[in-house]
Amino acid sequence: MDGVPNPAQLSPNVLWSALAFGFLATGVAYLIYYWLQATLHATQASLVTYLPPATAVFWGWGILDESIGLAVWPGLALILLGMYLVNRPAKSLDRRPKQVTRRRLASPPRGSRRTARRILRPV
Numbered sequence: 788m789d790g791v792p793n794p795a796q797l798s799p800n801v802l803w804s805a806l807a808f809g810f811l812a813t814g815v816a817y818l819i820y821y822w823l824q825a826t827l828h829a830t831q832a833s834l835v836t837y838l839p840p841a842t843a844v845f846w847g848w849g850i851l852d853e854s855i856g857l858a859v860w861p862g863l864a865l866i867l868l869g870m871y872l873v874n875r876p877a878k879s880l881d882r883r884p885k886q887v888t889r890r891r892l893a894s895p896p897r898g899s900r901r902t903a904r905r906i907l908r909p910v
Contacts, residue, residue, distance in 0.1 A: 823835060834874070837869065837870065838866075
């Protein structure tokens with residue numbers, strides 16, 4: 788085969804680079820992903836899979852001098868919008884205003900000059 792190099796002919800730099808990529812990039816990424824799954828909701832942790840296309844565009848632009856076409860910007864905007872929508876604070880489904888009533892605390896001890904405090908509590 789013409790396109791596949793013989794592993795015995797690979798330089799040590801190529802082998803070390805492949806090992807470093809396999810261990811550092813992939814291994815650390817899995818550790819971070821499992822940490823995210825343990826600390827966040829599953830939907831929030833799954834958003835990590837949407838980041839590689841966005842970061843690849845900017846790495847290609849910054850390192851390889853690739854041009855960013857007009858079709859890329861709406862795609863990046865959709866990715867960021869989706870990430871925002873999933874991570875935004877949840878709104879309450881109950882739209883009714885809460886009623887506030889006054890409830891009396893325990894009576895003060897006899898002979899005390901203090902009056903019973905009143906507090907506001909939602910129903």
